[in-house]
Amino acid sequence: MNGKLVAATIGVATIAIVSLIVTMYPTTKATAEGPKLVGHMQNFVLADKLIPGPDVSWSDADGNKVRLADFEGKVVLFNFWASWCAPCQRELPGIDRIQAKMAGDNFTVVALNIDQGGKGIAIRNAKRLKLKHLKLNLDPKHQVVRKIGLRAMPTTFLFDRKGYIIGALESGAEWDTPEAIELIKYFIDHPDYADKLKSTNG
Numbered sequence: 526m527n528g529k530l531v532a533a534t535i536g537v538a539t540i541a542i543v544s545l546i547v548t549m550y551p552t553t554k555a556t557a558e559g560p561k562l563v564g565h566m567q568n569f570v571l572a573d574k575l576i577p578g579p580d581v582s583w584s585d586a587d588g589n590k591v592r593l594a595d596f597e598g599k600v601v602l603f604n605f606w607a608s609w610c611a612p613c614q615r616e617l618p619g620i621d622r623i624q625a626k627m628a629g630d631n632f633t634v635v636a637l638n639i640d641q642g643g644k645g646i647a648i649r650n651a652k653r654l655k656l657k658h659l660k661l662n663l664d665p666k667h668q669v670v671r672k673i674g675l676r677a678m679p680t681t682f683l684f685d686r687k688g689y690i691i692g693a694l695e696s697g698a699e700w701d702t703p704e705a706i707e708l709i710k711y712f713i714d715h716p717d718y719a720d721k722l723k724s725t726n727g
Contacts, residue, residue: 559718560711564704571692575722578688581669583637586644586661593635593688600712601684602634602700605675608650609640612697613679617654622701623709624658631686631713637662639670685712689719 562569582592593601604620606613617636624634636659638647643665651661664670673682677695685691691712699705712718 560708561704562708565698565700565702566694566704566708568696568698569692569694569708572690572719572722575719576690578684578690579669579672581672583662583664583669585663586648591635591662593684596633596635596684597688598686599630600632600686600709601682602632602709603682603684604634604636605639605670605678605680606636607639607678608642608646610678614650614654616679616697616700617656617659619699619701621654621656621658623705626701627706627709628658632709634659635662636660637664637669639664639667641665641667683709683712685719686716687719689722691719 559571562571578593580592580594582590585591593603602620602623604616606617608614620634620636628634638650638661640646640650644661644663647661647663651659679697680693680695681698681700682693683691
């Protein structure tokens with residue numbers, strides 16, 4: 526299925542859950558007490574509320590179910606990508622490099638492919654881009670897309686160690702630049718950052 530039709534599908538799904546988007550997407554910029562948002566991270570938007578990560582699941586390369594909750598204890602860079610998304614293609618090598626540099630007990634990347642063609646397309650795309658460090662994660666039926674309220678491609682979320690949304694970027698970026706690494710390390714070094722945010726129920 527072509528990109529325009531997939532994009533239209535995303536748009537319909539997004540409209541259907543507009544109330545979720547209002548609470549899910551962050552709306553504020555950096556403060557003096559928070560991380561620096563400069564360079565490639567200047568459009569990263571910090572959450573202004575305590576927002577739990579959604580209860581979502583997807584499939585890995587072997588068809589096993591993977592959940593966001595499986596990564597509790599780590600800061601997670603959660604990126605949506607597709608073969609038809611040109612900005613996604615440009616930023617994926619940098620995302621692969623940041624996984625190589627920083628993945629471990631404190632951090633990981635989840636790069637979620639949303640091609641409706643599924644595994645075959647994703648694998649061919651990953652080989653073409655020479656991605657060596659990212660595990661294959663698949664959402665061909667857009668279950669995560671609908672649940673999280675995706676508005677643009679590419680979009681990248683940051684989740685803290687407890688699974689709270691701490692910010693998002695609705696555009697492509699170079700994720701292995703010094704400013705991006707500094708942003709990620711800030712949340713690794715400040716595990717209680719989200720606790721200072723006002724609860725969504727408050």
